[in-house]
Amino acid sequence: MNGIATELIRIVVGLVAVAAFVGLNGLVLVYAERKGAGHFQRRPGPFEVGPHGVIQPIADALKLIGKQLFTPENADPFLFWLAPLLSFFPVLLLFVPLPFGPVLTVWEVDLGLLLILAFAGINVLALLLAGWASNNKYGLLGAGRAVAQSVAYEIPLLLTVLAIAFQSGTLNLSTIVSQQGSWPWQWNIVTQPLAFIIYLISALGETNRAPFDLPEAESELTAGFHTEYSGMGFGMFFLAEYANMIVVSGVCTALFLGGWKGPFVDGFWWYLVKVYALLGAMIWFRWTYPRVRFDQLLNINWKWLLPLATLNLLGTAFLMKVF
């Protein structure tokens, strides 16, 4: 019984820590994104609240929390409010197997990668529910796009992850990290450069980030699936999107960039540095590339990413067999 109690305490403490981490990161990333967007467009970004606008995200969060929650007419209230909850809470589970450091993992799961992939699928369902339950044509269109996009981009993502799993012979993220060395040329990115690029593009597609943010394309669909959500309803989707970005960056770091290992001194700081570098790159992409058209989006996936990922997987399997 004692063993179960300690395990349970570890998981509860871990989940609370993850929730705090996600919330804090939401604030940091909102600031980074707005500031980044500002400077990319040659304006200062938020500047009024606090020095250089650093307290702006807190003001934003307070505003979101204070707003009235509003259910549109003829919407299904049960499904309408289920969607944001379903979008946010499963994301916390995705952090469980992430190896932040040598011992800094909430719970080391042997099938960690599979756990992340399994629970990441729930987010699509939440977007669909949100779009459908809003009883709004923009919402419905956004939901339709979300499903076509996520179902498509999940396949190359899975195939690249599989290539790494082939190479390492495990689905345990901690083991995959420990098989890589401290220096950049000992990381998996050297043996799997194509998989890294495909993973990065598919990850942008999976997290609905620009240039692939068609489910919420504001110039065409108002705000897509979350058009009708006010206050923290919208806030939940927003937090979930940022949390998903951290998860895909975290998985990418563990799979391709050596996880918590780095030159000179290994530790969780290397993990955080790499994750934030990837997040920075995602923000950079968003404000650099224009949004693609929907047919282009699907063509990139089905005609390029999917065949390339399949070839990469076959090549990996072949080389594994030969050597």
Place this chain on the structure above:
Amino acid sequence: MEVLAKVAFAVYALIILGGAVLAVGSSSLVRALVGLIVTLFGVAGMYLLLNTPFMAFMQLLIYVGAVCVLVFFAVMLTRAHGEGEEAAPAPVKQYLYALLAGLTPAAILSWIILKHPLASKTVPLEVPIVELGKGLLEQYFLAFELISVVLLVAMSGAVLLAWERREKK
């Protein structure tokens, strides 16, 4: 431990039953789908109880993440808001028949189980996925390949259907 396992079993069984009732009882197709998803989660929990996390995660990945999403997509295309004439309440007689049809197998099964109660088994050993993969490609190779043939047929059938419709236009 045995009590804990029984409690977990009861919780998962309740989740499955609750989801099933929601799936059958709601007039809105999408709410029914949510019920189905709840049931699938309960089944995944049962797999975890059997110490087969691989099956549990696969259940979520394939059924919740893919099958339910596609079902949802199909529902969305039909604009089913649960307002048609089939959404009107059925006559009481029909409910009674349905209840009878549902309770009969449950009653027979529970009678047998109560008559010949099974002793609790120890927690089964978790089969590592390496072993699972070897089993699929060595011992159960034929079954594994046959399943992939079924999927291939289904996929080519879908492509064929889509192809015909495009030619007509």
